[in-house]
Amino acid sequence: MSGTELTDLQHQLHHGTLTCVARVEQFLATIESKKHLNAYLSVYGNEALERARVIDTKIKARTAGKLAGLVVGLKDVLAYQNHPLQASSKILDGFVSEFTATAVERLLKEDAIIIGRQNCDEFAMGSSNENSAFGAVLNEIDTTRVPGGSSGGSAVAVMADTCDVALGSDTGGSVRQPAAFCGIYGLKPTYSRISRYGLVAYGSSFDCIGIFSKNLKTLTHVLEVIAGADEFDSTVSHQPVPAYAQAIEQPAGPFKIAYLNEALHSQAVQPEIRQALKTKVEQLQHAGHTVTGIDFPLSEYILPTYYILATAEASSNLSRYDGVRYGYRSPHTTDLQSMYKKTRSEGFGKEVQRRILLGTFVLSASYYDAYYTKAQKVRQLIRQQTQKIFSHYDFILSPTTPTTAFKIGTHSNNPVEMYLADLFSVHANVAGVPAISVPCGTDAQGLPIGLQLTANDFNEAGLFQVSKVIQNLAG
Ligand code: GLN
Numbered sequence: 001m002s003g004t005e006l007t008d009l010q011h012q013l014h015h016g017t018l019t020c021v022a023r024v025e026q027f028l029a030t031i032e033s034k035k036h037l038n039a040y041l042s043v044y045g046n047e048a049l050e051r052a053r054v055i056d057t058k059i060k061a062r063t064a065g066k067l068a069g070l071v072v073g074l075k076d077v078l079a080y081q082n083h084p085l086q087a088s089s090k091i092l093d094g095f096v097s098e099f100t101a102t103a104v105e106r107l108l109k110e111d112a113i114i115i116g117r118q119n120c121d122e123f124a125m126g127s128s129n130e131n132s133a134f135g136a137v138l139n140e141i142d143t144t145r146v147p148g149g150s151s152g153g154s155a156v157a158v159m160a161d162t163c164d165v166a167l168g169s170d171t172g173g174s175v176r177q178p179a180a181f182c183g184i185y186g187l188k189p190t191y192s193r194i195s196r197y198g199l200v201a202y203g204s205s206f207d208c209i210g211i212f213s214k215n216l217k218t219l220t221h222v223l224e225v226i227a228g229a230d231e232f233d234s235t236v237s238h239q240p241v242p243a244y245a246q247a248i249e250q251p252a253g254p255f256k257i258a259y260l261n262e263a264l265h266s267q268a269v270q271p272e273i274r275q276a277l278k279t280k281v282e283q284l285q286h287a288g289h290t291v292t293g294i295d296f297p298l299s300e301y302i303l304p305t306y307y308i309l310a311t312a313e314a315s316s317n318l319s320r321y322d323g324v325r326y327g328y329r330s331p332h333t334t335d336l337q338s339m340y341k342k343t344r345s346e347g348f349g350k351e352v353q354r355r356i357l358l359g360t361f362v363l364s365a366s367y368y369d370a371y372y373t374k375a376q377k378v379r380q381l382i383r384q385q386t387q388k389i390f391s392h393y394d395f396i397l398s399p400t401t402p403t404t405a406f407k408i409g410t411h412s413n414n415p416v417e418m419y420l421a422d423l424f425s426v427h428a429n430v431a432g433v434p435a436i437s438v439p440c441g442t443d444a445q446g447l448p449i450g451l452q453l454t455a456n457d458f459n460e461a462g463l464f465q466v467s468k469v470i471q472n473l474a475g
Pocket of ligand 1: 124125126149170171172174202310
């Protein structure tokens with residue numbers, strides 16, 4: 001039921017063949033029956049039902065907003081006033097938001113219904129959702145496997161039909177990678193397309209709010225509502241927001257698409273994913289698009305650049321969790337110093353501590369130039385080289401992930417192995433450009449495969465158009 005396109009859904013709501021209340025009731029029942037997946041940290045049942053009643057009345061009166069009836073879940077990094085917010089961390093135990101994130105505010109203004117808060121990796125650091133203080137999230141297709149991360153709860157929530165759409169965050173792939181593992185769409189827009197006000201900060205120069213949906217068109221409606229200028233975020237773009245839902249209906253193409261030679265030949269990529277990419281390349285060519293293999297010589301530097309800069313920014317952003325201002329404070333303290341130390345040692349999980357240590361190291365006086373400054377320079381190069389590709393091509397096609405969903409525990413003791421899950425997704429964040437993961441079949445075990453399309457700055461409309469082309473190709 002969550003795959004229904006928004007306008008079809010609203011058609012039924014307007015004709016009274018369906019009500020928001022009935023939908024919310026059904027979603028709540030599904031959440032209950034799929035509790036074992038551990039996708040939700042809080043379910044706002046009564047509140048969602050109450051809102052559904054109000055919106056049903058508005059629909060009858062023809063005064064309902066653009067997203068009337070859409071049921072949305074929020075990754076536990078998005079502020080929603082008077083609701084708990086923890087970034088799946090013990091350090092935010094008991095913390096309640098005092099304001100609402102701009103993106104969420106805009107959803108509410110257009111009469112979307114918020115159904116709950118979704119599990120994720122602690123502070124959005126991870127690729128498997130195993131780093132949550134609330135336990136791992138399970139992939140619905142095979143519950144011995146991870147759903148991807150860090151927005152794993154949100155991806156599973158959409159996949160498992162417990163909401164229509166979910167908002168996640170994507171700093172290095174955290175929307176696209178779990179979308180690929182769960183067989184749904186996941187969009188990371190251009191950096192600054194959506195206000196970050198009310199998004200828990202991880203790596204601020206990378207952080208983007210992203211959207212999960214089973215339905216591509218619904219995703220366009222949501223982006224249209226939440227994107228755009230915001231007085232609360234000085235880094236947000238003032239570029240006008242295009243009519244994405246209209247753009248996706250326009251005839252588009254033929255396109256010029258580049259694919260990464262390396263992805264097609266790399267042994268690190270699962271053979272079935274290589275095959276899926278190859279098939280799409282051939283189908284696109286057959287359909288009249290120009291599809292060419294290219295090399296990206298800087299590709300081996302993307303992942304290290306990301307992990308140096310993202311950890312540096314994280315170490316700074318997370319310094320605010322000191323036991324004084326937010327959530328948890330260790331009860332075992334004797335003085336101020338020990339309060340800081342114990343609170344942070346007890347409140348942060350292992351991976352978050354590792355990132356803070358790594359980030360503090362690369363920012364330390366003796367290593368700053370060797371790591372941080374150098375990584376900043378490499379980031380500029382990567383961005384320039386990426387822009388160069390877009391002077392010749394409309395999109396870059398690649399796998400979203402090197403493998404399909406792996407078994408729980410596979411990489412949890414080897415952080416570098418885990419970081420490799422982000423091989424293809426971090427590029428868009430390092431370059432600041434938009435990218436989408438499109439479901440493209442399954443491997444021999446029936447696990448979803450996702451292919452990724454990346455576009456130049458602010459060409460989300462193009463991404464939607466080419467995703468639709470891919471969706472309509474045979475197979
Ligand atoms: N897996 C990456 C990381 O751990 C990306 C996370 C994200 O996009 N939030 O940093």
